[in-house]
Amino acid sequence: AREDDKVYARYDVNDSFTLNLSGTTVLTRTGKSWSGHPYFESITDNEYSRSCSGGGTSTTWHLNELGKWTEKGYVKKDFESTTVDKWSYHWPGQEHEYAEYTPISRLEIIPPESKDDQTRYRICFDPFFFIDYDTADEYFETTGTYSISWSDWEGSHTESGELGNHAGHNAPSLANQAWHDRLDKSPDGSCAEGDLSYSSGEYRGKGTVQHSFYDEDGQSSIEITYEINRKPSAKSIQPIQVLGRYEYNSDDDYVPATDFVAGKDTVIQVILPDDVKAAEQTEAQVKIYREGIQIATLSKFKKDLQNNALIFIPASRSSCGNWQAGTYKFVAKLGDSEELTMDNVKFQEQRKLKILAVPLKANYAGSVETAGNQWKNGGTFIRQVYPVSYDDFTYKLGSLFNASDASYDITTDAGQLKLWQALNKLQNNGDPYDQIIGFIEKGILLSNGNILQGYTYGEPSNIVVNSDQDMKTTIAHEVAHSYAIGDEYQGGSYNLRVNSPPLGYQGTDWDDPKKTVTAGDPKVKPFPGAEGALISKKLFPYDTSGRGLLEDSICFMGSGAAQSKNWISPSVWEKLFSSLAAPTAAALLSTNHAQQSATGQTRVVEACGWVTRGGVVELSQPWHSYYATQPLVNQTGTYIIQAVDAQGTVLASNGFTPSFFVRSNPPRQLERAPFAQVLVPFPAGTDKFVVLDQNNTILAEIPVTANKPTVAITAPAAGQNLTGTATITWTAKDDDGDSLSYEVEYSPDGSNWELLAYDIRDTQWVQDFSQLPGGDQAQIRVTAHDGINSTAAVSGIFSVALKAPEVFIEAPVSEAGYSAAEGGVVLQGSAYDPQEGQIYDDNRLVWTSDRTGELGRGPSVFTSQLAAGRHQITLTATNSAGLSS
Numbered sequence: 079a080r081e082d083d084k085v086y087a088r089y090d091v092n093d094s095f096t097l098n099l100s101g102t103t104v105l106t107r108t109g110k111s112w113s114g115h116p117y118f119e120s121i122t123d124n125e126y127s128r129s130c131s132g133g134g135t136s137t138t139w140h141l142n143e144l145g146k147w148t149e150k151g152y153v154k155k156d157f158e159s160t161t162v163d164k165w166s167y168h169w170p171g172q173e174h175e176y177a178e179y180t181p182i183s184r185l186e187i188i189p190p191e192s193k194d195d196q197t198r199y200r201i202c203f204d205p206f207f208f209i210d211y212d213t214a215d216e217y218f219e220t221t222g223t224y225s226i227s228w229s230d231w232e233g234s235h236t237e238s239g240e241l242g243n244h245a246g247h248n249a250p251s252l253a254n255q256a257w258h259d260r261l262d263k264s265p266d267g268s269c270a271e272g273d274l275s276y277s278s279g280e281y282r283g284k285g286t287v288q289h290s291f292y293d294e295d296g297q298s299s300i301e302i303t304y305e306i307n308r309k310p311s312a313k314s315i316q317p318i319q320v321l322g323r324y325e326y327n328s329d330d331d332y333v334p335a336t337d338f339v340a341g342k343d344t345v346i347q348v349i350l351p352d353d354v355k356a357a358e359q360t361e362a363q364v365k366i367y368r369e370g371i372q373i374a375t376l377s378k379f380k381k382d383l384q385n386n387a388l389i390f391i392p393a394s395r396s397s398c399g400n401w402q403a404g405t406y407k408f409v410a411k412l413g414d415s416e417e418l419t420m421d422n423v424k425f426q427e428q429r430k431l432k433i434l435a436v437p438l439k440a441n442y443a444g445s446v447e448t449a450g451n452q453w454k455n456g457g458t459f460i461r462q463v464y465p466v467s468y469d470d471f472t473y474k475l476g477s478l479f480n481a482s483d484a485s486y487d488i489t490t491d492a493g494q495l496k497l498w499q500a501l502n503k504l505q506n507n508g509d510p511y512d513q514i515i516g517f518i519e520k521g522i523l524l525s526n527g528n529i530l531q532g533y534t535y536g537e538p539s540n541i542v543v544n545s546d547q548d549m550k551t552t553i554a555h556e557v558a559h560s561y562a563i564g565d566e567y568q569g570g571s572y573n574l575r576v577n578s579p580p581l582g583y584q585g586t587d588w589d590d591p592k593k594t595v596t597a598g599d600p601k602v603k604p605f606p607g608a609e610g611a612l613i614s615k616k617l618f619p620y621d622t623s624g625r626g627l628l629e630d631s632i633c634f635m636g637s638g639a640a641q642s643k644n645w646i647s648p649s650v651w652e653k654l655f656s657s658l659a660a661p662t663a664a665a666l667l668s669t670n671h672a673q674q675s676a677t678g679q680t681r682v683v684e685a686c687g688w689v690t691r692g693g694v695v696e697l698s699q700p701w702h703s704y705y706a707t708q709p710l711v712n713q714t715g716t717y718i719i720q721a722v723d724a725q726g727t728v729l730a731s732n733g734f735t736p737s738f739f740v741r742s743n744p745p746r747q748l749e750r751a752p753f754a755q756v757l758v759p760f761p762a763g764t765d766k767f768v769v770l771d772q773n774n775t776i777l778a779e780i781p782v783t784a785n786k787p788t789v790a791i792t793a794p795a796a797g798q799n800l801t802g803t804a805t806i807t808w809t810a811k812d813d814d815g816d817s818l819s820y821e822v823e824y825s826p827d828g829s830n831w832e833l834l835a836y837d838i839r840d841t842q843w844v845q846d847f848s849q850l851p852g853g854d855q856a857q858i859r860v861t862a863h864d865g866i867n868s869t870a871a872v873s874g875i876f877s878v879a880l881k882a883p884e885v886f887i888e889a890p891v892s893e894a895g896y897s898a899a900e901g902g903v904v905l906q907g908s909a910y911d912p913q914e915g916q917i918y919d920d921n922r923l924v925w926t927s928d929r930t931g932e933l934g935r936g937p938s939v940f941t942s943q944l945a946a947g948r949h950q951i952t953l954t955a956t957n958s959a960g961l962s963s
């Protein structure tokens with residue numbers, strides 16, 4: 079608006095509206111038309127999915143001239159005001175009671191007038207059938223907000239609030255107007271005509287009605303696509319590895335899962351339209367293409383009646399080319415229906431994930447407990463839910479570690495630290511584990527009466543309770559912490575940037591444990607009966623190992639639910655997917671170059687000890703020294719460790735900051751915090767290591783003595799064959815008179831070593847060799863430590879008997895029952911060989927039935943060969959030495 083070439087008002091508006099309807103109408107002949115043709119109408123209620131979307135923004139600006147009396151007289155001044163309205167459209171909560179119930183008002187069949195003519199039809203529509211008396215603007219509900227800012231003689235002001243219903247512009251009515259414009263301008267009015275074809279005993283026809291409308295308020299268009307006696311066809315295709323959807327609002331409004339892992343078990347869910355029932359399907363298939371080449375055709379499926387879908391399960395992973403990395407296309411077809419295609423689906427290669435699982439013989443204040451055998455299957459849950467391929471996940475079963483000595487008393491801080499340090503020594507520096515899990519049989523009773531269900535002082539080791547019913551979930555939970563994924567239970571450690579607990583939960587901030595934070599995402603709901611985030615069954619959580627589609631579940635970052643109720647949430651899956659992505663070729667080249675250039679170049683010492691909140695330092699010995707195979711990262715911190723020579727010159731240093739917060743379950747605040755794995759350069763000429771605070775005050779020191787200890791192994795002798803319990807013995811001395819401690823290691827082949835004993839003072843160790851991997855090139859290594867210096871001795875070569883694989887069947891469970899209508903049974907299992915590890919070769923894993931014979935090969939098999947009746951299912955594994963079990 080202008081006056082005297084001055085703009086006094088400006089109005090801008092943007093408004094959009096989209097209406098979506100889909101469904102099926104059943105038409106029944108009700109008589110003849112006025113021209114005598116057969117006439118069909120809908121006489122029953124029909125199911126239609128309906129939704130709308132859209133909204134808009136309007137901005138109104140005014141320039142107001144205001145006057146007032148001042149000492150100088152009457153003064154006028156221009157002041158601005160701006161009003162911004164924002165709104166969105168929604169389907170009404172209460173629909174019109176007496177509205178029509180179908181958008182198809184009638185269908186007329188027009189017989190041919192001669193033998194050369196085709197049978198024709200005329201079909202008539204009313205796409206706004208659901209409106210009885212309102213205008214479209216009034217029918218659809220609107221919500222929104224307004225904000226006003228203005229100024230006057232008194233200063234600047236603002237106001238904001240909620241808009242009432244029907245606060246939008248006129249986009250819905252503009253959409254409606256497109257249909258009325260067609261009625262006025264098209265000779266066909268509300269109808270469309272076409273030819274009918276005849277096939278499979280039915281007349282068929284299809285067509286599209288389109289019309290666009292323009293006026294000074296904007297433009298709109300309408301499109302109606304219809305099909306008469308449509309052949310049954312699929313509605314959508316969704317590959318599923320753990321989740322089918324990341325977000326769900328309605329059956330037509332959801333975010334599908336899009337992050338897929340190469341080499342991971344995958345099923346294909348084919349969702350059907352409402353008029354095509356899954357229960358009635360007898361013939362269907364999905365063709366699978368990789369990089370344009372067909373690799374498999376799946377024709378066996380389970381019927382998902384709850385979601386009206388078919389789920390196609392490969393006979394084995396190898397039957398789909400092991401789901402190699404690449405771009406996939408899926409083509410679904412029901413009977414002789416038209417095909418539905420899903421293209422450009424990426425399966426991404428991920429990096430390897432390695433876990434070492436170690437059973438512990440633990441000391442509980444003098445009472446010794448040995449972990450049972452549940453831990454052997456502890457990796458199955460991670461294999462199911464983590465974004466890592468089957469072959470790239472290693473869950474190595476370590477030998478029993480004897481931590482029964484009183485120095486390992488895990489009811490004390492010192493014992494907990496020593497056990498954690500001992501597990502750290504199991505790390506393979508050449509090919510390190512992502513996590514080392516030590517299994518104690520039961521929780522630890524603390525002095526305050528709480529039960530500690532596990533603990534860690536940082537990577538790579540974690541202590542987990544073997545007997546917990548959700549032990550598998552705990553492993554997945556603790557490993558996830560390594561990738562900055564936070565807890566989701568009350569009072570946990572929250573990383574709200576990555577994964578949110580349910581709305582309103584309170585805990586400590588991931589980056590600042592002193593800070594309390596509150597979860598604020600309203601989309602995250604709590605799981606009933608436990609503490610954690612709900613994973614709705616509408617997200618299609620799916621267990622490919624046999625259980626199939628799951629009911630409502632809880633994310634494993636929560637707590638308190640049964641193992642069977644735990645699964646992975648979209649936010650955790652997406653975070654792990656990005657964290658475990660395979661490194662690029664350039665990154666690998668850079669890493670390899672850095673390692674090669676640093677190998678053998680830097681001698682380091684691994685410092686450890688304790689720091690109290692008051693700054694008192696207590697050192698733990700020994701400090702292990704070795705040559706680093708990776709570049710040493712120089713750290714800053716609240717404490718510094720220096721290597722100094724005899725004249726007090728600082729030769730090297732590194733810093734550290736102890737954490738007094740432990741992400742255990744429950745999390746703990748410590749009065750005395752450990753520090754460990756602090757790597758400090760160990761230059762030639764180092765006389766001692768000193769620990770200083772930020773004021774350069776020396777808090778503790780450890781001397782470097784002149785002489786290394788000497789050690790010699792006296793048993794076992796070269797050439798022996800050890801089959802059971804045997805005593806390992808050695809002699810050692812130190813010319814400086816230092817007290818010595820020892821580590822004992824075993825290798826079945828002279829190259830792969832595992833720790834048997836850590837920080838012991840005796841010169842002998844009793845070991846049961848029947849529990850160790852076998853080999854004919856076995857050796858013992860004993861390392862003597864004087865506190866800083868160390869010397870290792872290696873025994874002669876002896877032999878230990880080879881062991882057969884251990885076999886585990888995960889599905890089906892004993893006494894499970896199945897219906898023939900389910901379409902088949904998933905067999906899931908694994909085998910671990912003490913010598914070679916996990917057995918991946920399909921040909922060495924054979925499934926059989928005592929009635930049917932061989933059912934398939936590989937860790938996962940889908941079979942429809944089982945006849946009605948009872949079956950005993952056997953999985954037989956054979957190692958490379960030919961030993962089977």
